[in-house]
Amino acid sequence: MAVRRECGQDYHVPMEDGRLSRDDAGSAEAILAGLKALESFNARDAEADEIEPGSALALLEAQFASSHGVGLLLKQSLAAAMDNLQALRRLLFADASTGAASYRLYTHAPYSLVRTVIECGSTVLWALLPEDGRERARRSLVLIARDVFNAASFWDTYLEEFHPERHAEAVEYFDGLRHEVNxxxxxxxxxxxFSRKADGRWGYTTKNRTQTAILKDLQAEDQLPPELLYVWQFCSGYSHGLVWASGNGGLEPSRLDAGEGAGGAEPGVLQASGGDEPAMLHAPDGAEPGVLGASGGMEQLQRVCRVAFDVVPRAWEVFDLRRRAWPLI
Structure with missing residues (x-):
């Protein structure tokens, strides 16, 4: 059974009555199977996982001030990834007392959850995958600095406007964190x-501080499927309700000249499927054709879920590898 959500109402549509295509039903079943395959990770509590003395992650933690280590950031990323996976399960499927699962059709909401799973899982992979300990340390410092920068930017402006009596204390606190990072x-x-500008404000310069840069690094190192960056960008477009991603008119690939590329993009990145068929968004460089499928379709959601689901076990695997102190053989 499926549930179509329209105008704030849920409409249950039995799959067997023919109103759902066989392809849509198959895609829904594939998503559910993928979520069930990850259920063992839902029982994990990253916060409770010990970073064992002598492990690679413990040695990494020792390089940073105790007030702001990378272990907490990575555990938070894993917790957020799993929380969003469980939210996706509850959003898309309603379990009946008989044990059968009903499916709900949404347009935009699932993509926000998938996007977060990709962001959080890839952050853990980017920080911990390198075999070179110095590179792991550098990347961890980038993540710590990014967290300090974002926190300082928020609290500085928020407290100055709404709680000015606490602003000076916050400024001193974040100045201390910046010095610790340096x-x-x-x-x-x-x-x-971090460095002081002439006007007294703090400057912040480091590479790889954006999620796009992190995914490009992983893509260049062949650590993850080449389409991951494009799937994340596509999910981001959906999350923000942008027309180009949802395909409801305006900037479909079918309206672009595939021979010249779009906005200076490499020719072939955006390709129309031709004729009256829905436009398709293809990833370049040998990625599987049609990774994103027809816009708005169930197959499309299933394919982006498949890419995101692959990130989760790999993130846990590398986290366990770095947090454990393995005996010498």
């Missing part, structure tokens, strides 16, 4: 990440 950078032989 001290960690100096200990690793890296230039300062």
């Amino acid at each position: 001290a960690s950078a100096a200990a690793m032989g890296l230039p300062p990440i």
Whole structure:
């Protein structure tokens, strides 16, 4: 059975009555199977997982100030990934007392959850996958600095406007964190990440600080499927309700000249399927054709879920690898 959500109402549509195509039903079943395959990770509590003394992650933690280590950031990423996976399960499927699952059809909401799963899982992979300990340390410092920068930006403006009596204390606190980050950078032989500008404000310069840069790194290193970056960008478009992603008119690939590319993009990145068929968005460089499928279709959602679901066990695997102190053989 499926549930179509329209105008705030849920409409239950039995799959067997023919109103849902066989392809849609198959895609829904594939998504459910993928979620069930990850259920063992739902029982994991990253916060409770010990970072064992002598492990690679423990050695990494020792390079940073105790007030702001990378272990907490990575555990938070894993927890957020699993929380969004469980939310996706509850959003898309309603379990009946008989044990059968009903499916709900949504347009945009699932893509927001899939996007977060990709972001959080890939962040863990980016930080911990490198075999070189110095590179793991550098990437971890980038994540710590990004967290400090974002927190300072928010609390500085929020407290200044709504709680000015607490603003000076917050400024002092975040100044201290910036100095700690710079001290960690100096200990690793890296230039300062934060620096004072002429007007007294803090500057923030470091590479790989955006999610796009992180995914490009993983893509360039062949650590993840080549379509992951494009799936994440596509899910981001859906999450923000952008027309180009939802395909409801305006910027479909069918309206673009595939020979010249779009907005300076490499020719072939956006390709129309031709004729009266729905436009297809294809990933370049040998990615599987039609990874994103026809816009708005159930097969499309199933394919982006498949890519995201692949990230989860790999993130847990590398986290366990780095947090455990393995005996010498």
